[in-house]
């Protein structure tokens with residue numbers, strides 16, 4: 001098969017690993033920088049151009065679309081779908097996953113445990129949303145934050161109110177969320193491919209840090225999931241329509257609580273923590289699902 005990894009940087013760990021894993025299984029692997037593609041639309045003849053070349057003979061794509069290029073990257077993925085190319089991430093699911101609020105709404109409908117979350121339209125009344133999640137301490141998150149940036153723990157009612165006032169005054173979109181103290185600065189990342197859990201790790205924030213993101217200095221270890229955690233992760237990925245997903249959850253007194261579902265989950269942390277060939281599993285997923293005759 002000819003498989004394209006949509007990635008802006010061929011040197012990234014995840015991109016390199018996917019290329020390596022695909023080549024090992026005898027596939028022709030190429031990297032396409034989606035931000036440099038152009039899209040041609042006319043009756044029944046969808047085309048993607050990259051570096052002046054019409055891309056015609058790709059059997060599958062693996063989108064690795066960064067948060068800053070979601071709009072254009074999704075358009076390129078959608079165009080490949082129009083060309084009947086199999087994508088490990090459907091464009092519609094990619095869009096869904098990039099909106100924290102929309103994601104939480106979908107997960108809530110699926111009946112999944114979530115930290116209680118409130119969203120208002122830059123409301124001047126800041127005490128009501130804070131009280132609705134149980135008052136301080138509470139978490140205030142920028143909707144478009146990533147890698148733990150834009151996630152604030154407000155420890156007192158006064159701090160929560162002034163942070164929320166500041167964000168609302170700047171017209172920055174934020175959610176106010178119940179703080180899950182018993183998670184102890186840790187979360188669980190579950191890596192899902194198809195309808196199976198491929199690996200899971202527990203990430204612990206560094207001393208004195210409530211955010212467990214590896215980018216914020218957290219550390220990761222392999223973990224055995226409980227049945228409830230495994231079920232919740234699979235259900236979350238399914239509700240979002242993602243075939244490849246990184247589900248983040250907190251362990252709480254009332255069971256697993258889903259934080260978010262990532263559509264381009266990184267491979268480095270999870271491969272290191274679990275010692276598994278996750279890139280190889282993504283290639284196998286393509287082999288099972290892409291339409292291709294030898």
Ligand SMILES: Nc1ncnc2c1ncn2[C@@H]1O[C@H](COP(=O)(O)OP(=O)(O)OP(=O)(O)O)[C@@H](O)[C@H]1O
Pocket residue numbers: 115139141145146147148149150151177178179180181183185186187210211212213248250259260
């Ligand atoms: N409600 C909460 N209660 C306790 N801890 C939380 C809560 N929300 C987030 N955290 C901690 O903060 C970390 C970062 O939060 P979150 O995953 O929501 O934002 P993000 O990592 O910036 O988003 P993204 O993963 O999209 O980049 C989580 O991994 C978790 O450790």
Ligand SMILES: [Mg+2]
Pocket residue numbers: 147148213248260
């Ligand atoms: Mg996160």
Ligand SMILES: [Mg+2]
Pocket residue numbers: 147260261262
């Ligand atoms: Mg994320």
